Amino acid sequence: MFEVEKTGILLVIVALAAVFLYWIRKARTEEIHLRRIPGLEALDDAVGRAAEMGRPVLFATGILGLNNIAVLAAMGILRRVAQKAAEYQVGFLMPNADPIVMTTAQEIVKEAYQSAGRPDLVSEASVFYLTSDQFGYAAGVDGVMLREKPGAVFLQGYFYAESLILAETAQSVGAIQIAGTTATTQLPFFVVACDYVLIGEEMLAASAVLSKEPNLLGSIKAEDWAKAAIAAFLLVAVVLKVFGIDLSPLLNTR
């Protein structure tokens, strides 16, 4: 039943889970320090800028669904942006390519505006469906940007070739842009076109960093330790490979 060749992966997952549990427990008694992430610190300011300009904010997650981890992480960022937008009484626009993402986002945005006491500022038309087609979606979001001229644009999720089309259009309407994605092929486009970028894991850590909950912060610290351990393992593996010892079969993923 159990696939013995995957024992290495199982051990790594168990070890990672142990590191996570250790740091989550530790975070309950000790203050955890994490490095500053400018893209996350700028979230509130970007919404504030849109409020000053009297323009709405626009949030886009790309064309993938909630089964993508970056889109799931974007929901945490959406919650914070919607809360701030409600607090500053700013309009909210979110065109969607996936109906499940749309329904989830509608609930998150509605709750944020309700808890700020301004449910009148947002309706189901604020978080709406466009199309699942990649360039149809890009054309639709571009059209919304050109007509509504948002003061702040948040491109958070997983993007393909539409990334630069969206970012350059937002730039042309004078919006401050905060992008975030785990797609390494699209990161360079966001870096050159946007004001702030959440690079890879920064985006996945966003919810934890924004909430400042000790449990979540502990898990981020655990990720850092795991990363250091993996770097050390890679170094050891390279040195051993030079001496003819191959560790790669240990991490067989087939």
Add this chain to the structure above:
Amino acid sequence: MKRTGPFLLSVVIGLWILVAFFVKPLRGAQQTLLLWYTIVGAFALVVGLINLIQSHLKNLQRGQNVVYSLILLFGFFGTLAVGIYSFLQGDAFAPYSPLMWVYGYVLAPLQSTMFSLLAFFLASAAFRAFRIRNMEALLLLLAAVIVMLGRIPWTEHTFAGLTEWIMSIPNLAAQRGIQIGVALGAIGMALRILFGLERPYLR
């Protein structure tokens, strides 16, 4: 219950998928769950389409962006009508059916047009990115110029080696660093969701 139910469901299914990765007999159920997701997605598409039509009908009622909404509604119902007509005529997806004509002569050119715009956006983004404001921008400019020279016929022979080195050593190293970080971040997020610490999908 409104929160506990979905949370328990996500924990149980998450653990199931994790265990199925290691235990082969459970993989059938994993495929079934993915099939369910597709079916739910298909029903959700109906919700999305209703939302789309409703919001554009409201636009017409309010007199906002009337032209755009009319084009969308005409495109939507027009394609639907052509699709039904093609279906009644036989195979709707046959190469010369009316539906495939709409696809080939309307939708595909529109998609190509949007994709072609990328070239102009690339040029404008590159123009801003290559302004030398600091050391990092200078390095970016130098790397980009070398890679571009290494990709065009006239200078390919001179710069091919350096281009290959930039692409396969510093560029790939940075990408792998980000990818390892993303993989760990994904595991971290998955564990947070499985432990119930983070629930981004719930109100």
